[in-house]
Amino acid sequence: MINNNICIVGGAGHVGAPLGLALSSKGFNVILVDKNKKNINKINQGEMPFLEEGCASLLKRMVYKKKIKATSDLSELKKCKYIIICLGTPINKKFNPNLKNFISFFYLLKKYLNKNHIVVIRSSIYPGVCDKIFSIIKSRCKNLSYCPERIAQGKSLKELPKLSQLISGTNEKAKLESSKIFKKICKKVIYTKIIEAELIKLFSNAYRYINFSISNQFYMMCKNEGLDFYKIRNIMRDNYDRNINIPSAGFTAGPCLLKDTMQLSSFYKHKFSLGLSAKNINEGLPKFIIEKLSETYNLKKKIVGILGLSFKAENDDIRDSLSIKLLKYLKSKKIKTLQSDEYYRDKNNIDKKVLVSQSDIIIISTPHRAYKNLKINKKKILIDLWGLIEKK
Numbered sequence: 001m002i003n004n005n006i007c008i009v010g011g012a013g014h015v016g017a018p019l020g021l022a023l024s025s026k027g028f029n030v031i032l033v034d035k036n037k038k039n040i041n042k043i044n045q046g047e048m049p050f051l052e053e054g055c056a057s058l059l060k061r062m063v064y065k066k067k068i069k070a071t072s073d074l075s076e077l078k079k080c081k082y083i084i085i086c087l088g089t090p091i092n093k094k095f096n097p098n099l100k101n102f103i104s105f106f107y108l109l110k111k112y113l114n115k116n117h118i119v120v121i122r123s124s125i126y127p128g129v130c131d132k133i134f135s136i137i138k139s140r141c142k143n144l145s146y147c148p149e150r151i152a153q154g155k156s157l158k159e160l161p162k163l164s165q166l167i168s169g170t171n172e173k174a175k176l177e178s179s180k181i182f183k184k185i186c187k188k189v190i191y192t193k194i195i196e197a198e199l200i201k202l203f204s205n206a207y208r209y210i211n212f213s214i215s216n217q218f219y220m221m222c223k224n225e226g227l228d229f230y231k232i233r234n235i236m237r238d239n240y241d242r243n244i245n246i247p248s249a250g251f252t253a254g255p256c257l258l259k260d261t262m263q264l265s266s267f268y269k270h271k272f273s274l275g276l277s278a279k280n281i282n283e284g285l286p287k288f289i290i291e292k293l294s295e296t297y298n299l300k301k302k303i304v305g306i307l308g309l310s311f312k313a314e315n316d317d318i319r320d321s322l323s324i325k326l327l328k329y330l331k332s333k334k335i336k337t338l339q340s341d342e343y344y345r346d347k348n349n350i351d352k353k354v355l356v357s358q359s360d361i362i363i364i365s366t367p368h369r370a371y372k373n374l375k376i377n378k379k380k381i382l383i384d385l386w387g388l389i390e391k392k
C-alpha cells in the first residue's frame with residue numbers, strides 16, 4: 001500500500017473523474033476504478049467521456065505524466081491507502097432511494113480492506129447510510145469518512161478549490177487523513193458529525209430544488225393569467241433587494257436535485273411536504289406547458305421544436321432531463337417534434353436555425369448560450385421558459 005496513492009471507485013463518473021484529476025494535479029497517483037469499460041478506455045487514451053470544464057486538457061496532461069489511470073480491476077485498490085467512493089445513489093420510480101447496488105458494493109470492498117485503509121464516501125447519501133456501511137466494513141477497517149461532493153456539474157475544477165470541504169468520520173484517524181487529501185485541493189475544511197454532513201448535503205440540494213419550484217409555480221400562475229412572468233420578476237427585483245435572489249423559471253432537472261430532495265423526504269418518512277410540493281411543481285412543468293399550448297392551438301397541426309435536450313446549459317448530460325421528458329410527452333401525444341442540442345449528440349438532432357425555421361412552436365427548454373441571439377420570427381409561437389431571449 002502506498003501513501004500517495006488514491007483509488008476512486010466510480011472514477012469514470014461525473015464526480016469521480018474530475019475529483020481524480022484535481023487530486024492527480026496536486027501530486028497524488030490516482031487509480032480510477034469503474035465498471036464502464038468504454039469510459040475507462042477513453043480516459044486511458046486521454047479523452048474525457050463527458051463535458052466538464054477544463055478537464056479535457058488536464059486529463060491529457062495527467063495521462064501523459066502517468067499520474068492517473070483507469071481500470072475495472074478493483075484489486076488495484078490494494079496499492080492505495082485512500083479509497084474514495086463516488087458511486088451513484090439513485091432513487092426508484094416511486095422516488096424512494098434504491099441503494100441496493102451501493103450497499104452491496106461495500107460487501108465486495110470489505111474483502112480488500114485492511115486496518116490502514118482510509119475509506120471516504122463522496123456520494124450523496126441520507127442519514128444513517130454511513131452507519132450501515134460502517135457496520136459492514138468495521139471488522140476489517142474502522143477508518144470511514146463522509147466528505148460529500150458539493151460541486152455543480154460542469155464546474156468541478158473551478159469550484160473544488162473554492163468550496164468549504166465537509167469532513168466527518170467514524171474516528172479521528174479517518175477525519176485527519178481525509179482532511180490531508182482534501183486540503184491539497186481546497187482552501188478550507190470544516191469538521192462535522194457524520195449526520196450533520198449527511199444533512200448539509202441533502203439540505204443544500206433540497207433548498208435549491210424548492211427555491212426553483214417557487215419561480216416555476218409563479219411562472220404557471222402568470223401563464224394562466226396570460227401574463228409575462230419575466231416582466232413581473234424584473235419589476236419585483238427593481239430597487240427591491242429582498243427579491244433579488246428569486247430564480248428564473250425553468251426545467252429543474254438532472255441527477256441530483258430531485259433525487260436528493262426525495263432522499264431527504266424518505267428519511268423524514270415522506271412528511272417533507274415542501275419537498276414533495278416542489279417535486280410536483282418542477283416535474284409537472286413539461287406537461288403544464290403542453291396543456292397550456294393546447295388550450296389555444298391544435299397541436300396535432302403544429303410542429304413543436306425543442307431547443308436544448310441536456311438537463312442544464314452548456315452540458316451534454318441528459319440524465320433526468322425534463323427537456324427529454326417534454327419530448328417524450330409530445331411524442332406520446334403523437335405531436336410532430338423537432339429537436340436540437342448544442343452538446344448532446346443524437347441522430348434525430350437538427351441544427352438550431354433549421355429547427356427555428358421549420359417549427360411553428362419553439363420551446364427553449366435548455367438555456368444554452370447559443371440560443372440567446374437566435375433570430376426568431378415574431379409570427380412563431382415562442383415559449384421562452386428561462387427568459388433567455390428577454391434577458392438580452
Ligand SMILES: NC(=O)c1ccc[n+]([C@@H]2O[C@H](COP(=O)([O-])OP(=O)(O)OC[C@H]3O[C@@H](n4cnc5c(N)ncnc54)[C@H](O)[C@@H]3O)[C@@H](O)[C@H]2O)c1
Nearest residue numbers: 010012013014015034035036086087088089123124149153
Ligand atoms: N453529478 C454531480 O454533479 C454530483 C454532484 C454532487 C454529488 N453527486 C453525487 O455523487 C454520486 C455519483 O454521481 P455521478 O453523477 O458521478 O454518477 P455517475 O453515474 O456519473 O458516476 C458513477 C460511476 O460509477 C460507476 N459504477 C457503478 N457501479 C460500479 C461498481 N460496482 N464498481 C465500479 N464502478 C461502478 C459507473 O459506471 C459510473 O461511471 C451520486 O451520489 C451523486 O448524487 C453528484
